[in-house]
Amino acid sequence: MNQKLPELSKAEWAVMKVIWKLNKTNVREVCEELEESQHWAYNTVRTMMERLHEKGYVSTKKVGSMYFYRPRVSRREVAIAAFDSFSEKVFDGAVGPIVSYLIDQDKLSESELAEIRRLLKTKEE
Amino acid sequence: MNQKLPELSKAEWAVMKVIWKLNKTNVREVCEELEESQHWAYNTVRTMMERLHEKGYVSTKKVGSMYFYRPRVSRREVAIAAFDSFSEKVFDGAVGPIVSYLIDQDKLSESELAEIRRLLKTKEE
DNA sequence: GACAAACTGCTACACATGTAGTATAATTTG
DNA sequence: CAAATTATACTACATGTGTAGCAGTTTGTC
Numbered sequence: 001m002n003q004k005l006p007e008l009s010k011a012e013w014a015v016m017k018v019i020w021k022l023n024k025t026n027v028r029e030v031c032e033e034l035e036e037s038q039h040w041a042y043n044t045v046r047t048m049m050e051r052l053h054e055k056g057y058v059s060t061k062k063v064g065s066m067y068f069y070r071p072r073v074s075r076r077e078v079a080i081a082a083f084d085s086f087s088e089k090v091f092d093g094a095v096g097p098i099v100s101y102l103i104d105q106d107k108l109s110e111s112e113l114a115e116i117r118r119l120l121k122t123k124e125e
Numbered sequence: 126m127n128q129k130l131p132e133l134s135k136a137e138w139a140v141m142k143v144i145w146k147l148n149k150t151n152v153r154e155v156c157e158e159l160e161e162s163q164h165w166a167y168n169t170v171r172t173m174m175e176r177l178h179e180k181g182y183v184s185t186k187k188v189g190s191m192y193f194y195r196p197r198v199s200r201r202e203v204a205i206a207a208f209d210s211f212s213e214k215v216f217d218g219a220v221g222p223i224v225s226y227l228i229d230q231d232k233l234s235e236s237e238l239a240e241i242r243r244l245l246k247t248k249e250e
Numbered sequence: 251g252a253c254a255a256a257c258t259g260c261t262a263c264a265c266a267t268g269t270a271g272t273a274t275a276a277t278t279t280g
Numbered sequence: 281c282a283a284a285t286t287a288t289a290c291t292a293c294a295t296g297t298g299t300a301g302c303a304g305t306t307t308g309t310c
Binding site: 009010011012040041042043044047048051064065066 | 266267268269270271275276277
């Protein structure tokens with residue numbers, strides 16, 4: 001689970017998110033799913049999926065002559081690693097100010113705020 | 126202020142953070158400041174600073190035959206843009222779960238939690 | 251003023267990333 | 281089965297990023 005994978009680029013993230021969503025899929029399906037938002041050529045998506053495979057994010061299985069892909073790591077786990085790396089890069093690891101900023105600038109919905117209040121209560125001793 | 130600058134790479138962030146810290150500086154000073162953490166060659170730092178200039182993050186002034194650099198944008202502003210881009214890429218813009226995660230996993234110090242509680246109070250109606 | 255140290259101007263180069271194209275093989279369809 | 285469609289195999293190429301090097305100029309020091 002924790003084998004320190006190479007980081008994902010922006011385009012790789014977009015593709016990987018679809019793979020997480022569809023769970024077991026192929027190039028065409030991912031391509032269709034991204035049609036609206038990115039409209040990339042089939043081969044572009046395929047290149048991304050191959051790179052995700054090389055990087056260890058997806059496994060592939062050849063069924064007949066066709067390939068299927070599925071995630072090898074959970075989205076949560078990858079998102080957390082990405083967040084850690086990002087917060088180190090930008091905030092030197094100090095995430096408190098980020099959260100303060102988000103709350104202060106009303107970037108959170110009412111329900112999210114409620115959830116945060118609830119969590120905070122559980123942290124009270 | 127809001128001219129949509131190209132994004133910064135990891136190495137550029139490291140250099141830019143020093144420039145923000147020193148405010149008006151030159152290659153040598155930045156190089157020294159980074160000695161411990163990165164130990165890059167002088168020319169490596171210089172390349173970064175030139176790229177930061179091309180990207181619009183710093184202004185340069187030639188005094189005699191030497192260049193001085195200073196930030197053209199605030200760190201806060203750049204950090205916010207980076208955060209927005211990151212949260213879009215990784216969380217599709219939904220930042221609530223990030224915050225929940227941070228609180229839940231005790232990534233925040235007691236004083237940060239206190240600050241968050243305080244902010245939350247101000248948001249209560 | 252000669253020499254060394256520091257700085258500038260210009261260039262380089264490998265690997266990553268975005269974005270495919272071409273040629274060929276397999277599959278579906280009339 | 282022949283043609284059309286769809287996949288795969290392999291390749292490409294511009295731009296970005298990390299990481300400098302070299303040659304020449306300016307400056308500081310004896």
